[in-house]
Each structure stands twice: as C-alpha cells, then as structure tokens.
Amino acid sequence: xxTRITELFGIKYPIVLSGMSWVSVPEMVATVSNAGGxxxxxxxxxxxxxxxxxxxxxxxLTDKPFGANASLLFPGAAENAMVLxxxxxxxxxxxxxxxxxxxxxxxxxxxxxVATVVNxxxxxxAQDYGTDSVIVTGHEAAAHGESGTTFCLIPSISxxxxxxxxxxxxxxxxxxxxxxxxxxxxxVAMGTRLMATKESPLHDTYKxxxxxxxxxxTLFSDRFDGLWCxxxxxxxxxxxxxxxxxxxxxxxAIPNSRDIAAQMHMPYLKLFIGVLxxxxxxxxxxxxxxxxxxxxxxxxxxxxxxxxxxxxxxCTGLLQDIPTVEELFKRIIKEAEDVQLxxxxxxxxxxxxxxxxxxxxxxxxxKAAPKKTRSNPTPKKTAKA
Ligand SMILES: Cc1cc2nc3c(=O)[nH]c(=O)nc-3n(C[C@H](O)[C@H](O)[C@H](O)COP(=O)(O)O)c2cc1C
Numbered sequence: 001x002x003t004r005i006t007e008l009f010g011i012k013y014p015i016v017l018s019g020m021s022w023v024s025v026p027e028m029v030a031t032v033s034n035a036g037g038x039x040x041x042x043x044x045x046x047x048x049x050x051x052x053x054x055x056x057x058x059x060x061l062t063d064k065p066f067g068a069n070a071s072l073l074f075p076g077a078a079e080n081a082m083v084l085x086x087x088x089x090x091x092x093x094x095x096x097x098x099x100x101x102x103x104x105x106x107x108x109x110x111x112x113x114v115a116t117v118v119n120x121x122x123x124x125x126a127q128d129y130g131t132d133s134v135i136v137t138g139h140e141a142a143a144h145g146e147s148g149t150t151f152c153l154i155p156s157i158s159x160x161x162x163x164x165x166x167x168x169x170x171x172x173x174x175x176x177x178x179x180x181x182x183x184x185x186x187x188v189a190m191g192t193r194l195m196a197t198k199e200s201p202l203h204d205t206y207k208x209x210x211x212x213x214x215x216x217x218t219l220f221s222d223r224f225d226g227l228w229c230x231x232x233x234x235x236x237x238x239x240x241x242x243x244x245x246x247x248x249x250x251x252x253a254i255p256n257s258r259d260i261a262a263q264m265h266m267p268y269l270k271l272f273i274g275v276l277x278x279x280x281x282x283x284x285x286x287x288x289x290x291x292x293x294x295x296x297x298x299x300x301x302x303x304x305x306x307x308x309x310x311x312x313x314x315c316t317g318l319l320q321d322i323p324t325v326e327e328l329f330k331r332i333i334k335e336a337e338d339v340q341l342x343x344x345x346x347x348x349x350x351x352x353x354x355x356x357x358x359x360x361x362x363x364x365x366x367k368a369a370p371k372k373t374r375s376n377p378t379p380k381k382t383a384k385a
Contacts, residue, residue, distance in 0.1 A: 001013055001014060001333055001336070001337075003164070003181070003186040003187055004164040004186040005133065005164050005166060005186040005187030006187070008112060008132060008133060008164060009038050009065050009067075009090070009091055009112065010065050011033075011036060011037060011038050011064070011065055012036030012037075013035075013036040013037050013329055013332075013333055014166075014177070014181075014186060014187030014188065015032075015036075015037035015038070015177070015187065015188055015189075015190065015329060015332065016037060016038045016040060016067075016135070016166055016187060016188065016189040016190070017029065017032040017037060017038065017039045017040050017189070017190070017194050018040065018135075018142075018168060018189045018190060018191035018194070019040040019041065019042040019043075019044075019067075019068070019069030019071075019093055020042050020142075020191050020194075020195060020311070021042045021044040021045050021293075021296060021297075021300070022042070022045060022201070022202075022296065022297055022300040022301055023042065023191075023194075023195045023200055023201060023202050023300055024039065024040055024041055024042040024069075025041070025042075025054070025201055026041065026054045026057040026058045026061065027057075027061065027199070027201070028194075028199060028200055028201060029041045029058050029062075029066050029067075029068075030058050030061035030062040030064075030066070031199045031325050032194065032325055033058075033062045033064040033065060033066045034061075034062050034064055035325045035326045035329050036329055037325075037329060038065060038066065038067055038091060039058070039062075039066045039067070040066070040067040040068060040069050040091070040093050040189075041054055041055070041058060041066070041067070041068035041069065042069055043068055043069060043070055043077070043080040043084070044069075044071055044074055044077070044293075045293070045297065046076075046080060047076060047079075047080075048076070048079045048080055048082070048083050051068070051080045051083045051084065052083050052086075052087060054068075055068060055083070055084065055087045055089055056087070065090045065091065066089070066090060066091070067089065067090065067091030067092065067093050067114070068084050068089050068091075068092060068093070069092075069093040069094065069095065069116075070084065070092070070093075070094050070095075070099075070102070071094075071095045071096045071097075072094055072095065072096050072097025072098070072099065073096035073097055073285075074096075074289070075286070077097075081094065081099075081102055085102065085105045085106060085109075085111075088109045088111060089111060090111055090112065091111065091112045091113070091114060092106050092111060092112075092113050092114070093113075093114045093115075093116060093135065094113070094114075094115055094116070095115070095116035095144075096116075096144075098125075098129075099113065099115060099126070099129075099131070100129040100130070103129055103130045103131055103132075104130070107130065112132045112133070113130075113131050113132055113133075114131065114132060114133045114134065114135055114166070115131045115133075115134050115135070116134070116135040116137060116168075117134050117135070117136055117137070117157075118136075118137050118144065118145055118146040118148065118153075119146055119148060119153075120156070120157060120160060123136060123157045123160070123161060123165075124160065124161070127161050127162065127163050131163065132163060133163050133164045133165070133166060133186075134157070134161065134163065134165055134166070135165075135166045135167075135168050135189050136150075136153050136154055136157050136158075136165050136166070136167060136168065136185070137168040137169050138150025138151070138152075138153050138154070138167070138168065138169030138170060139169065139220075140169040140170035140230075140313055140314040140315065141168055141169030141170065141191065141192075141230060141313045142191045142192050142218075142230055142231075142311040142312050142313035143191070143229055143230060143231075143311040144227050144228060144229055145169060145220075145228060145229075145230060146228060149169075150167055150168075150169040150170045150171075150180075150183075151179075151183070154167045154180060154183040154184055154185050155183045155184045158183070158184030158185055159184060164185075164186035164187070165184065165185045165186060166185060166186065166187040166188060166189050167180035167183065167185035167187070167188050167189070168188065168189040168190070168191070169313060170313060170314055170315045171188040171189075171190050171193070171315065172190065172192065172193040172315035172318040172319060173193075173318060173331075173332060173335055174331065174332045174333065174334065174335020174336035174337075174338070174339060175335060175336075175339055176188065176315070176318075177332055177333075177335075177336040178335075178336040178339040178340055178343075181336070181340075191311070191313060192210065192312055192313040192315050192316055192319070193315060193318075193319065193328070194325065194328075195207075195210070196210045196211060196319055196322055197322060197323060197324060197325050197328055198322055198323065198324045198325075199324060199325055201300070201301075202300050202310075203299070203300060203301065203302060203303030204303065205303035205305065206232070206299060206300065206303060206308075206310050207322055209232065209234075210232065210310075210312055210316045210319055211319045211320065211321065211322065213232060213233070213312070213316050213317065214316070214317040215314045215315070215316065215317025215318070216233075216317070217232065217233045217312075217316065217317070218230050218231065218232060218233055218312055218313065218314055218316065219231055219232075219233045219237055219238070219241055221241045223240075223241045223242075223243075223244035223245075224237070224240055224241055224288075224292055224295075224309065225288045225289055225291075225292030226245070226284065226285045226288030226289065226292075227285075229292075229311065230311065230312065230313060230314070231309050231310060231311050231312060232309070232310045232311075232312040232316070234305065234309070234310075236295070236304075236305060236306060236307050236308060236309055237309045237310075240291075240292075240295060240309050245284060245287060245288055245291075249287075249291055250287055252291055253286075253287035253288075253290040253291050256290040256291050256293065256294045257286065257287070257290035292309070294307075295307060295308055295309040296308070296309060296310065296311065
C-alpha cells in the first residue's frame with residue numbers, strides 16, 4: 001500500500017507504532033519496522049546514555065527505517081533529542097513543545113521529523129517551521145488529547161496542511177485505516193492496538209484486560225498527570241483521578257521524582273532545585289508527572305492493579321485478540337483493501353460513475369481551534385460484538 005507516508009519514510013505499510021513509555025522499547029520498535037511499519041522508540045523514561053544504547057540496539061535488530069520520540073515537556077527530553085540527532089535517527093517524533101531546532105538539525109543529515117499535535121494551531125505552526133509530517137491525535141486516543149475527535153480533526157487538519165497527516169486515536173483495524181485514508185490522512189499511528197500484541201512488553205495482566213474492556217471503560221481527566229489524559233478505567237485509576245494532587249499526592253511526588261532522577265541519572269538536588277525555581281505552575285505539573293510516571297511504569301512492567309494506571313484509548317473496545325505484529329499488519333491491510341473495494345462496489349451499484357480517487361480539498365487558512373469544552377464518555381457499557 002503506497003501513500004505519501006510510505007514514500008516519506010521508505011516503509012511498506014502506512015502504519016506507525018506510537019511512542020509509548022515502557023512499551024515502545026527497542027525490541028518492539030524493531031519488530032514493527034521489520035513487519036513493514038515504522039516503529040517509534042519512546043525515550044520518555046530514558047536518560048541520554050540509555051537513549052543512545054536503545055538506538056544502537058534497534059540498529060542491531062533491524063535494517064529498516066525506524067523513529068524515536070521526545071516529549072519536550074519531560075525533564076531530560078531535549079538531551080535525548082540531541083542524542084537522536086547525533087545518532088542520525090531516520091525519523092524523529094517530537095511532542096509537547098517547539099521542535100524547530102530538531103527539524104533544522106535532522107534535515108542536515110536527511111532525517112525526517114514528525115510533530116505530534118492535537119489541534120490546528122500546533123499543526124500549522126509545525127508545518128511552518130518545516131516539519132515533514134504531523135501525527136494528529138483525536139479525543140479517542142490513549143494518553144494526551146483534546147476535545148477534537150479523530151473523525152473531525154483529520155479531515156479538517158489534512159485539508160489545511162500541505163504535509164501528510166498521520167491519524168492517531170481510535171485506529172485498531174483495517175476499517176480504521178481505510179476510514180483514516182478516506183478522511184485525508186496518509187497513514188495511521190496505533191498505540192492501544194499495538195500494545196496488546198504478542199511481542200509487546202506490556203504485562204500480560206493489562207494485555208488481557210485491554211481485550212476484555214469495552215469502549216466506555218476509559219477515564220478522560222486532567223487530574224491524573226495534570227494534562228488531559230485518557231487511561232483505563234480501574235479502581236486504581238479512579239482513586240488517582242479523585243485524589244488529583246492533594247497534599248498526600250504532593251508529598252508522594254517527592255520520592256517519586258527521586259526515582260525519576262535516579263532512573264535518568266540526574267542529580268536529584270539539581271532536579272529538585274530546578275523544578276522549584278521554575279515556578280508553581282511548572283512544579284505542580286512535574287509533581288503530577290512524577291506520580292503518573294510511577295503509576296504507568298508499575299502497570300506496564302509489573303502488571304500492578306493496586307496502584308498502577310495504564311493509558312488506553314477508546315479502541316480498547318475493538319480489541320478481540322492478542323495477535324503477533326505481523327499477523328496484525330497483514331490482517332489490517334487486507335481488511336482496509338476489502339473495505340475500499342466493498343465501498344467502491346456499493347457506490348457503483350448505487351449508480352455512481354466509475355470509482356475514482358477523491359480530490360483533496362483545501363480550505364483557505366485554518367478554522368479557529370475548537371472551543372475548550374470537555375465531553376465525558378457515556379457511563380454505560382456495551383457488550384463487545
Ligand atoms: C501504554 C501507553 C503508553 C503511552 N505513552 C506515551 C508516552 O510516553 N508519550 C506520548 O507522547 N504518548 C504516549 N501514549 C500515547 C500514544 O503515543 C498515542 O498517542 C495513542 O496511543 C494513540 O491513540 P490509540 O491508543 O487510540 O491508538 C501512550 C499510549 C499508551 C497506550
């Protein structure tokens with residue numbers, strides 16, 4: 001399947017592994033790239049040395065193109081991005097910050113850069129400073145998102161940009177891929193679907209849960225890590241969201257941020273003083289992150305149900321099994337092709353002229369970003385098909 005994304009990255013299928021902390025590790029990245037997609041390493045939990053070793057490990061496991069992410073809001077992310085540039089990583093994916101300096105440096109060695117965005121303003125800004133593509137993340141997605149849904153954001157942003165768009169949020173099968181292409185995207189990024197595959201390092205407890213749970217079994221709140229974030233609805237997640245950053249949680253952030261400093265080989269005092277000096281808003285955000293980091297790590301690595309919390313998207317309700325990555329990709333591509341054919345036949349049967357590729361429509365300028373209203377998932381359950 002050829003699209004502007006397969007051409008841009010030199011990959012077989014327009015499918016990207018989202019950068020997921022503790023899940024998108026070197027072995028998983030290489031598995032996805034070897035299966036024809038683009039694996040993206042998550043560098044959030046890594047220090048600069050670990051990032052370098054991880055990139056080298058991926059190169060020892062695959063000769064196919066791969067990527068790595070840097071969530072610029074996290075401590076140590078700029079240092080990690082510098083390593084990615086030094087190692088000439090083929091595709092760098094940045095989020096939660098301004099990556100113009102990454103674009104400039106990556107283009108010097110022929111690397112490609114993808115920005116993860118959740119609204120028009122950020123998408124347009126990324127294109128303006130030369131980013132090659134954007135991953136547009138809809139409301140349905142695991143982890144961070146805004147109120148715009150994939151179904152509305154993708155056509156709207158892809159019509160407003162010249163660079164190719166990758167749709168993220170809610171894509172779990174061939175119908176999702178076909179729909180994303182119909183909406184104007186040139187590829188998809190998947191987190192929830194790929195974390196529940198045989199090769200994924202996610203703990204079995206959560207792999208099984210993500211197959212059992214349905215589409216209403218997620219919580220979308222800004223009281224888990226301080227940003228609007230979607231996680232699996234469990235009693236631990238409800239407790240974390242209820243407590244937010246109360247005094248107890250604020251105190252817990254101190255040892256938890258010590259863990260982060262140790263993990264990142266960063267002097268704790270330097271991290272602590274730096275955070276305090278950066279002002280209350282920033283310190284509050286980092287305290288939230290410190291607690292959330294621990295909760296996500298113990299969920300993904302240890303399968304902890306008592307205090308662990310796992311980011312999960314609404315498409316958890318579409319998961320029926322735990323396939324290998326290769327099986328999944330073959331199934332998705334076949335299903336997307338079948339869906340396209342089926343639609344073409346339906347159109348023909350309904351008297352449409354011979355099917356032809358839809359023309360890409362452009363709007364003059366971008367519309368205003370959606371109003372900041374929040375919608376909550378309907379609190380009722382449906383059985384899986
Ligand atoms: C277990 C898990 C961990 C994640 N960790 C991160 C992360 O560290 N940084 C980030 O930017 N996004 C993270 N995400 C979000 C994904 O990158 C992606 O945006 C999202 O999964 C796409 O939506 P989908 O889950 O519906 O496919 C995570 C998602 C999951 C499921």
